[in-house]
Amino acid sequence: MWAVVFSAYAAEPLQLTPEEQAYVQQHRTVRMCVDPDWAPFERLDPQGKHVGIAADLIALVAQRTGLNIEPLVLGTWDESLAASQAGHCQLMSFLNQTPEREKWLRFTAPIFSDPNVLITREEHPHIADLKLMEGQTIALPHGTMVEERIRKEFPMLKVVLTTSEPEAVELVSERKVNMTIRSLIVAAYTIKQEGLFNLKIAGQVPNYANELRMGVLKTEPVLWGLLDKGVKSITPLEREAIANRHVAVQVQQGVDYRLVWKVVATALAVLLAVLIWHHKLRQLDQERAALAEARVEQALQAQRDQSHLVAMLSHEVRTALSMIDAAAGSLRLLVNPEDEPSLLRVTRIRAGVQRLTELTAQFLTKDRLESGALMPRLTLVDALALCTETVQSLDERHRVALDHQGDTWLEADPDLLQVALRNLLVNALRYTPPDSPVKVEMMGENGMFLIRVSDEGPGVPVAEQATIFSSYVRGSTGHGKPGSGLGLHLVKRVAQLHGGTVSLVSQTGRGAVFTMALPRHQTPTISASEALKPPAPARRAGHPK
Known part of the structure; x- marks a missing residue:
């Protein structure tokens, strides 16, 4: 039975329904499963008495509901979980709500909140994100909410199970694992009580706060309503006073000037x-x-x-x-x-x-x-006239068929554009059978000017199309033909300098279609004559002009 009377925490009696009043009269004693070793939250002392923060808070709930709540004496937390699932106790004292536990328990409002923190050895760096700790080991007590969530949300960590939280902390202290996760209150209490000053709080996992509640068997709806009312009646000041009594900070009276000078x-x-x-x-x-x-x-x-x-x-x-x-x-x-x-x-x-x-x-x-060193000098260019001039300079000009639709003017560098046109035409003529034509089409489309060169050659295998515009790359169909592997690369660079693109559509044995798409209107840059000058010596930052 609860023998402690909390006169300092007197509160107005709870308003119970007739059904709840009848339950209290018929069930004077309620069995509760607890964690026997979770100081300072809760534990069982050598006499089997429930002590700690949870014990004092639940005593308030018992006092205000009129229930007599007695702990079921068991040796481990796993045994308490098993006893609850088997129905040997009607409620569990102080635990987090999880989907697994919701299968047999209904939870009250939070009776106490406390953040979880990461505990490591002193030399371990700060942990900003657990996802960056891939392959590191973390010790966790078996059957806890934290174990359930860590396995699901951070599978890159190696979980080492323990039977208790002190054992998890000890593994960190002895360098057998990299870290553990503990309640902030429990961590501070353990480090202080056991003198583990080789440990530190290395970080916090977002959204991993302990929202500790009482869990009631789903077969006990009236009991759940009673306990939920009791939990909600506890004020923040009452929670703070109880927590401070168990994790007390002793303040030395007077001024120790020697200590002050040491600190300074x-x-x-x-x-x-x-x-x-x-x-x-x-x-x-x-x-x-x-x-x-x-x-x-x-x-x-x-x-x-x-x-x-x-x-x-x-x-x-x-x-x-x-x-x-x-x-x-x-x-x-x-x-x-x-x-x-x-x-x-x-x-x-x-x-x-x-x-x-x-x-x-x-x-x-x-x-x-x-x-x-070579930048486009933009001017208004008649692409049809420029292409005609380029074709006339070729030995096999009779094989080139030129076609266009609409206006063929655009803003471009005529010298660079001619480099691209010549390389496209020479490439097409080189790979096309002597009696087959090469077709050039020009047209405007959605603010872009398209130049399309089609041939009836062997085509470009699909596996080679991704690299065909790279420098010094030649297709497998080019064996025995002259070439340096630079022509199509130059076409791509000219298109990029104009803010455009070049693409290829081809099937093996069915020829190839190269399309250069250039914006019709662009922002002028430096002149071609300036771009063709030898580069001037670079200046260091701060060098006088």
């Missing part, structure tokens, strides 16, 4: 250490920034050197190729028109020179596009 000295030492550490961090940050700036400058200088080298080599190669082409042209005039073998050799020489010239131009254009 310690605070000054900590402040000095923080200032020194902050100064060192600033030095390290400055050194890192200087190193990063130096690395960026080195990378930029390497890029400038590379661009300069490419430009110089391109110039030298094109000069030599021009001399070879001129010599081959002169040689052709000297060869007897009826000497076909000699004429064929001269023709091959000039074809090889033309191929090398195109490759050199592609390498130079790629370098300028990748380095940012």
Whole structure:
């Protein structure tokens, strides 16, 4: 029986229904299952008496409802859960509401609230998010609400089950697991009582507060109504007074000046250490920034050197190729028109020179596009006229069929657009059988200007379409054909510089359709003549102009 009278917590008698009054008269004693080892919330002392925060709160409920609530003496929390499920006790004292427990219990309003916190060893870093602790071990008492939720919501953690909360804390203290979760009140009580000052509160899991309630068997609806009324009658001040009595903070009377000076000295030492550490961090940050700036400058200088080298080599190669082409042209005039073998050799020489010239131009254009040295100079361009001019410069121009719908004007850089057109046409002609045409269509659509080049070649296998616009990538159908793998990459870069796209539709053996979509109206940038100038030396931040 409850022998303690809480005169300090006197309250108005509860208004009970006739049915509730009859229940109290007929059931003078109600059996309750408790956690026998959950100090300071609740425990059973050596005499089997229920003590702790829960015991005092439930004594208030018993006093105000007129019930005589007696604990069922069992050895563990698991035994209490099993006894409740078997109906050996009509209520459970102090537990969280979970879907599993709702199968046989009906819960009152919260009788006490307390947040759960993460307990680790002192050297463990702060835990901001449990999801970042993948693979770490966490000790949890078996059969608790926390175990049920952690397994479901944080499956990346390795759960180690214990028979009690003290055992879970001990595993953390002995470095056998990384962490545990405990009520804030229980954690503070345990660390203080057991002197576990190698532990700390390392964080809190959102929405994991202990909303502790009384659980009543679903077969006892009247008892549930009585207890729920009793719980709701407890005021916040009453809860606070009971909690403070069990987790008391003793305040020393008077002033201990020795302690004050120790605290001040310690605070000054900590402040000095923080200032020194902050100064060192600033030095390290400055050194890192200087190193990063130096690395960026080195990378930029390497890029400038590379661009300069490419430009110089391109110039030298094109000069030599021009001399070879001129010599081959002169040689052709000297060869007897009826000497076909000699004429064929001269023709091959000039074809090889033309191929090398195109490759050199592609390498130079790629370098300028990748380095940012080549930016579009936007002007109003007649795409149909530009494409016609490009087609006329090709040896196989008779195979190109040009078609358009409506207005063919757009804002673009004519030089860059011609680079893209030429590469699309050369690519299509190269992979199309000699007797098959290449079709070029131009049209406007939803503010975009479309240039579509279709061929009847072998097509591009689906597996290769994702990489066909990458630099130095050639399709498997290109074996035995000339090419550097840069043409389509240059088309993509030109489209991107204009704020547009290029796409491919193709099936193996059924040709390919390349579509370049460019905005008809754009914002002007720097001129092409400026973009073609050699890059100026980069300035450091703060360098005087």
